[in-house]
Amino acid sequence: MLSLNRVSKQYGNFMALEEIDLEFTQGVYALLAPNGAGKTTLIKMLATLIFPTKGEILWNGDDIIALDAAYRDLIGYLPQDFGYYRNHTPREFLRYMAAVKCLKREQVAQRIDELLDLVGLSDVRDKKMRKFSGGMIQRVGIAQAMLNNPRILILDEPTAGLDPKERVRFRNLISSLSKDRIVILSTHIVSDIETIASSVILIKDRRLFAQDSPGSICQQLNGKIFETDAVDDLDIPHLLLTERQENGQTITRFASEQGSGEARSVTPNLEDVFLYVYRDEER
C-alpha cells in the first residue's frame, strides 16, 4: 500500500500542498483539480523527483526516499511534458529505458515488442520518432512507463494535447492496465476519468478536499443539479455549469440549493462536481 502521511510541500513562502493524507491500494486513482492546484507537485513527490517539506510517503510502511532504487523499481512514470529522443525509433528509445530500469537483457526484446503491440505502435517500431503525432508520443510514453511492469503507474496529465479519438484510446488502455496495480492519474479533464477511475481525489486550497468513488462524489450534489431552457427566468441563487443545444433550444445546467419553476432535477456527474467545487478558482 502506498500512503501519504500529512505531506506538505512549500516553495519559499508559497505553500503548494498542505497536510495531504492519502492511501492507494489497487485501481485507478484520479487526481482531479484545476491547473495550478498542486497535482503535478503531488505526482512528482510520488515519483521521487521532488521531496516533501513535511510528512512522509510510505510504501508498505517504508519511506520511499529511503527505499531509493527499490521503490523506483516499482513505479512507472509518465510526466506531463514527456521528453524523448527525437532521432531514436520507439524500439531504440525503449531499449535505453529498459537499461535504466535494469531489465534483464533476455527479457527486453520480448517486453518491448509486447508493449509496442499493446499501445498500437508495432508498425512504426523502427521509424524515427521525430515525425510522430502527440498521441503516438504519449503511447511511447505509456510504453516506457510500463516497461518494468510497475506496481504503481503514475501518469501526469496523460491526455493533454490528444485529440478525442486518441483520448478514448488512451482511456481504454489505462483501464486495461489497472487490473493488478495502482494507477495514479492526474488530470483536469473530467471525461478522462469519469468511467475508469475507482477513486477520485479532489484537491482544493492546497488541501485534500475529497477522496471517494466517482459515484459517491457525485452523490454529494444529489438534488442540487438542474437543467432548464429558461435560464433568464431563474429567480433563485444558482451557479451556471454548462450549456448545450437540444432541439433548437439552449439547455442550461446549473447548481442550486433548491429547484425553481420548470427547472428539472438531473443526476449530477463529475463535471458538475468539478465546476461546483472549483467555482471560485476560475483563471
Place this chain on the structure above:
Amino acid sequence: MVYRYELKKLLLSPLLLTLTLLCVLANLTFLLVEHDNAPSPRQTNRPEDVLAAQDASIFDGYSAASIAESYIRWYRLEGTNAEHVRAKYDALQPVIDRKAAADEKPQLHFSGQVSDVHVLLFGKLLKFFSQEVGLLALLTALLSAVYEQMRGTESIVYASRVGRQVQLTKLWVTLSASAVLSLMVIGCSLLIFFALFDFAIPWQADVSSVFDHALGETKPFITWNDLTVAEYLWASLGISMGLAWLCALIGFAAGTGFRSVYAAFGACVLLFTAFDLVARSSLLPVGSMLKSAWGLNPMWLWKNSGTWFTDGRAEMLWANFERLGLCAYSILFASAVWGAYHLLRRREIH
C-alpha cells in the same frame, strides 16, 4: 548496458563528430600550410652544421646555477623568491651532471629542416593537440552532463531504477568518449603529419640531445628524467590526454551543477580565463610558492606545453610539475564532480 547506450549517444552525437572532424581539418590545414612554407632540404641541410654539431657536447661543464642567475636578473628577483629559484636549479644540477656523463651530443639529424620539423611536431602540433582535445573533452562532458535535461527525459530517467546514479555512469562514459575522440584527433593528425613530412626521427635518442636547446631559449632542453624521443612523445600525449580528462571533469561538474549547458560552459570559460589572468598578473611574483602552485593549473600547463618534463623556467619551482598539476587538479576537479553529484541527488527536478 547503460554504459554502452550512453557511450553510443556521445560517440554518435553529430555535434561531437563535427567538432572532431573540424579539429582534424584545422590540423590538416595547418600542416599543409607549414608543408608549403618549409624550405627545401638542400638549402638548409648544411653539412658543416652537422659536423659542427657532432663535436659539441651539450652538458659538459654546464652549470644550472647560471640558468638560475639569468632568471633572477631577468625578473629582478630578491630574497626568498630568488632563493627558491636557486634551490630549484641546484636540484637540477645532478641531472645535468648525469647527462654530461652520458656524453649527450646533438644528433646528426639535428640541422636545418629536420630541426624545423621537430619544432613543428613537438612545439606546435603537440600544443594544438592538447588544446583541441581539451576543448573537445569539455564539450563532451557538458553534452553528457545535460543530455537528459536538454531532451526533457530527465524526469523519466531519474524516476527509473538507476535514477540519478545514471550521472555516475555518464561520468565514466564522458571520460571514455573523451579518450576515443582525442585519439581520433591525435591519430588522424599524426598520420597526416607523417604522410606530409618525410624524415627520420631518432626515436631512441635522448630527447635532451635531439633538442639541444629549449624552444625559443638559449638553455639546453633539460628533462628531469631521461627520456628518449619516443618516450617524450608518448609522455606528452599522455599529459595532453590527462589535461583533456581534467577538462572533462570540470565540464561534467559544471554541467551537473548548473544544469544549463550555457551557464556551465560560461562557468568553465570564466574559470580558465581566471587561471590565465591571475597567472599573467603581477599578483603572484615569479619565484614565489604561490606562483608555482598557481602554475599547476591546466591553463598554464596548456600554454607552456613546451616546458613539460623540463625545469619549467623560473615560474615553476617543482620537478615534474606537469604530473603534479595533473594529480592536484584531478583531485580538485573530481571533488567538484562529487560535490555536484551530491547536489543533484538532493535537487528537486521540476
